[in-house]
Amino acid sequence: MAHYEDSQTQRAGARFIRRSMSEPLLSREHEFELASAWRDRQDEAALHELIRSYMRLVISSAMRFxxxxxxxxxxxxxxxxGLMQAAARFEPDREVRFSTYATWWIRSAIQDFILRNWSIVRTGTTASQKSLFFNLRRLRAQIEENSGAGLDDEGRGKIARDLKVALSDVESMEIRLSGSDQSLNASLNEEEEAExxxxxADERAGPEDSTMQSFDIQQRSRWLKDALECLDTRERQIIEARRLAEDEDVVTLETLGHRLGVSKERVRQLENRAxxxxxxxxxxxGARPNDLMLEA
Known part of the structure; x- marks a missing residue:
């Protein structure tokens, strides 16, 4: 799926990147002070300074994707x-640099965004598919560089083993990554207006077929209604419970026997007679009995 930025947006983005990359780096001590001030006193000025200083980490991660x-x-x-989520959860007392902690949050936020927006078809719905999506290109490039040829079945098998996924998943993801989404409203070419x-192909029934199907259904319903009139009350009850009910509502011979006060075998005989x-x-x-699905 194609995504575009106009020139004004691109210039604004470039200015933001230059400004962010010029922010001073933080020492371990000052970083600890800022993180503690935000955690303990909700000092927004400390949070803003911490975020601005590590925005370069966000930009670096974004460029890789x-x-x-x-x-x-x-x-x-x-x-x-992702950086702000990291700041909200960071525990400075653990003596881990904020950049180390924030890297995972930043990368995870960017990856989730890519999976949601790379294609109109949802991609990477499981952890293994997500790993495959973000590692397939890199592993394929390594294999092709070492072999000097395209990715073959042996290479796909190696990728599947390395990422601990099924070979079919590798083949499916390779197909997904090789193509892009295309609008059904796109023109075939510049010379034609056809889309x-x-x-x-429209696989729905045409007007003639739909009319015939509707007529047949109504006709069969009339035949069945007339045929049921020839049954006595007990026989009709058995047919309705055994032959005309939905699959999950079909009553067993034994249940009907208890209901009618007869044996299971007697219910079977009455059903066959009906x-x-x-x-x-x-x-x-002039119709066939199986037109009404009444065959035993």
Whole structure:
């Protein structure tokens, strides 16, 4: 799916990147003071200084993911959200540098954004698929560089083993990454006004077929209604419970026996007798009994 930035947005993004990269680096002691001030006193000035100083980390991460075709400014924005999430959860007392802690949050926020927006088809819904999505290109490039040829079945097998995924997942992701989304409203070429959707077959029934199907359904319903009139009350109850109910609502012979006060075998006999009457009634219309799904 193509994503574009206008020239004004690109210039604004470039200015923001230059300004962020010029921010001074923090010493370990000053970083600890800022993180403690935000955690203990909710000092927003300390938070802003901490975020500004490590915005270069966001930009660096965003640049590593720019080849996925999404605007760098959007990647930076999402990475900034990850940076703020890291600042909200950072524990300075653990003596870990904030940059080390924040890297995971920044990368995770950017990756989630890419998976949501790279294609209109949801990609990377599981942890293994996400790992495959972000590592397939790199591993494929390494294999092709070492072998001097394209990726073959042996190379795909190696990728599957390295990432601990199924070979079919590798093949499927390779196909997904090799193509891009295309609008069905896009023109076939510059010389024609025809769109791709104009060549999609409509698999729905046509007006004539729909009318015939509707007529057949109504006709069968009339035949069945007339045929049921030839049954007595007990036979009709059995047919409705055994032959006309939805699959999950079909009543067993034993249950019907208890309900009617007869044995299971007697219910079976009554059912067969009722089916015989229905077949005879339906055949008077020149129809086949299985048109009404009454065959035993």
């Amino acid at each position: 720019r080849h996925y075709g999404l605007p760098v400014s959007d990647l930076v924005q999402e990475g900034s959200v 791709w959707q104009d060549f999609l 089916l015989g009457k229905l077949r005879s009634a339906v055949m008077q219309h």
